[in-house]
Amino acid sequence: MTQPPTALFPVTDPDRHAKGRQKMHGLALYITHIWEATASTDTALLPGVGLDVDVERVALEIAPALAAVRTLDLEVIRHSQNPANDQLYQDLQKTDLQGLVVRGLLLARNADTHLPATLDLHVDRVVDTSGEWRVMPSWQPYAHLPAAIRSSTGTSPLAHAAYRTAVGGHLIVETLLDAFAFFLRCDPTLALRRADGELAYFPLSPYTEHDYERRHPDQPNRSEIALKVRRAAEDELPSGTSREILYRLTSDGVPVYCGWMDDRGIRTTFTEASSQIARDLQAGYRYSAVASEGTHHDVSVDPDGLLRADGVALEDYPFAQPHRNPPPETWLAWWQLTREDAFLYRNQRQRTGTPHVVSGPGDTA
Numbered sequence: 094m095t096q097p098p099t100a101l102f103p104v105t106d107p108d109r110h111a112k113g114r115q116k117m118h119g120l121a122l123y124i125t126h127i128w129e130a131t132a133s134t135d136t137a138l139l140p141g142v143g144l145d146v147d148v149e150r151v152a153l154e155i156a157p158a159l160a161a162v163r164t165l166d167l168e169v170i171r172h173s174q175n176p177a178n179d180q181l182y183q184d185l186q187k188t189d190l191q192g193l194v195v196r197g198l199l200l201a202r203n204a205d206t207h208l209p210a211t212l213d214l215h216v217d218r219v220v221d222t223s224g225e226w227r228v229m230p231s232w233q234p235y236a237h238l239p240a241a242i243r244s245s246t247g248t249s250p251l252a253h254a255a256y257r258t259a260v261g262g263h264l265i266v267e268t269l270l271d272a273f274a275f276f277l278r279c280d281p282t283l284a285l286r287r288a289d290g291e292l293a294y295f296p297l298s299p300y301t302e303h304d305y306e307r308r309h310p311d312q313p314n315r316s317e318i319a320l321k322v323r324r325a326a327e328d329e330l331p332s333g334t335s336r337e338i339l340y341r342l343t344s345d346g347v348p349v350y351c352g353w354m355d356d357r358g359i360r361t362t363f364t365e366a367s368s369q370i371a372r373d374l375q376a377g378y379r380y381s382a383v384a385s386e387g388t389h390h391d392v393s394v395d396p397d398g399l400l401r402a403d404g405v406a407l408e409d410y411p412f413a414q415p416h417r418n419p420p421p422e423t424w425l426a427w428w429q430l431t432r433e434d435a436f437l438y439r440n441q442r443q444r445t446g447t448p449h450v451v452s453g454p455g456d457t458a
Contacts, residue, residue, distance in 0.1 A: 096414040102182050102279040104173045113169035117276060121285065121294040123158035124269050128297045129155050131266070136219065136226035145406040148214045148230050155265065159202035159381055162272045166195050170279050171363045182279075187251065188261060191275035194268050197255035201232065204242045212242070214265065220300075227300055232268065235261040266297075267307055267314050274310040304436035323435035327369060332356045332444035335379040336363060338370075338392065341412045348408055351415070351424045352383070356444050362419075362440055367407065371398045385413040 104110045122191035135147040165353065171179055186192035204212045215237070218229040235257040243253070260268055277284055285293040297308040305318045333356030340351040346369055353360045369393045370380055380392040388405040390410075400407035416423050431438040 097098040099278050100280055100282075101185070102170055102174055102178060103340070104169055104280050104283065109169050109173045110280075110283070113276075113280065114285070116164050116169065117273070117283040118285045118293070120158060120161040120276075120355070121292070122166070122267065123154060123161060124273065125294050125297060126154040127151055127158065127269070128266055131229065132300055133228045134228055135402070136224065136228055138226075144219060144226070146216050146219060146226075146228055148216060150226055151228070151230050151265070152212075152214055154453040155201075156205055157424070158269055159198060159205060160200050162195060165200070165272075165276050165283075169283070169379050170276065186255075193255040193259035194263075195275050196252050197258070197260035198268060198272060200242070200245075200248050200256040201260065202399050203245065203248045203252075204238075207247060208239075208240060208241050208245060212238075215262075227375070229264060231262055231264045232256075232260050233262075245383075264315060268309045270307060271314060273307055277310060280381045319435035322439050326435065326439035326442050327372065329443060330362070330373060330376055330378045331442045335381065336365075337389070338382045338407075338416050339413065340378060340421075340424065341408070341410070342415075342421055342425055342428075344428055349428050350407070350427065351428070354444070359444070361441075361444055362424075362427065364424060364431060367400055370394075371400060374400075382407065382410050382412070384411050398412070 099166055104113050130150045130153075134150060137145050137147075139145050139455075142190075171182060174182055186196045201212055213233060214230040215233045216228050216230050220227045220229070235253070241379040259271075270306055287293055293311065295309045296312075297399075299308065300306075305315060331354060333354050336352055336354045338350045340350060342349045349364055350367065350370060351362070352362050353362050370392070374380060374392065374394040381389045382392050384403070392400055392402045392407060394400055402410050415424060431441055
């Protein structure tokens with residue numbers, strides 16, 4: 094995984110190069126501190142309360158990493174370029190994803206340094222590792238930042254826009270790895286390397302994984318992998334021999350079909366869009382629709398991609414409405430989760446782990 098010597102914006106000034114070497118060393122070290130902090134928090138499962146997620150140590154480790162990113166960006170790279178190259182560098186940051194991350198992190202750094210509001214972290218993924226909780230913190234979406242940060246005029250509009258695009262909602266470690274990778278592309282000689290040529294401190298130590306985690310600047314980020322995972326999941330037929338559609342719900346004006354899949358006697362729930370059901374049918378997979386009175390009809394797809402059952406369009410088919418556990422809001426929550434999480438969507442389709450396992454039709458009604 095050795096980084097190729099692209100040297101987009103080499104640092105030729107000896108003093109700035111020495112400073113850049115120091116800050117890149119520091120950034121790598123701070124990333125490892127954040128990584129280790131995610132697995133050594135005081136997060137606990139409290140009776141009657143649920144998970145009490147602690148990210149204070151993670152937040153404390155972020156500040157020096159943000160400062161190193163800012164120094165590398167401004168003092169080392171930009172200030173070592175002639176005016177023409179400086180403009181090229183700034184132009185690259187407007188279109189390059191990793192460059193956008195660097196620009197967006199400026200908003201986080203300025204907020205942490207200059208504003209009274211606390212830059213809280215967002216955690217919606219926690220993994221149990223043999224009784225210890227590992228948190229996976231991400232940056233708050235831009236809309237959830239304190240008003241003092243969003244209204245700050247001390248940070249450029251480009252930094253605000255870059256935060257929205259490339260930082261908000263993304264895993265903190267991944268954004269810092271993106272920043273590190275960006276500076277490597279600018280000048281690979283800034284990085285500290287081992288005798289074998291590999292980057293010092295990388296790959297990061299492995300912890301319990303439940304899908305994919307990036308541990309090296311040269312590895313693709315989670316969003317890239319997630320896109321490939323979703324495409325592969327859509328191309329591969331669901332597990333088992335068939336799916337039964339029990340309900341039709343609506344999410345944002347779009348029909349959502351819900352039901353269960355039978356895979357060698359194991360019944361698991363699914364939620365799916367009509368377009369994907371059509372693709373599955375065209376590839377030879379079987380779906381059936383269950384009417385409110387309990388009759389079953391095979392689902393077919395016509396040449397225009399319209400789904401039908403019992404001679405009527407599936408969007409007009411007389412499905413029952415879920416009235417027992419799980420209720421409609423639970424089905425729609427599963428639907429939303431599979432829309433947002435490609436790994437969960439893959440697990441739902443290929444039954445490597447699903448939101449809910451049922452033992453019979455009564456459990457899904």
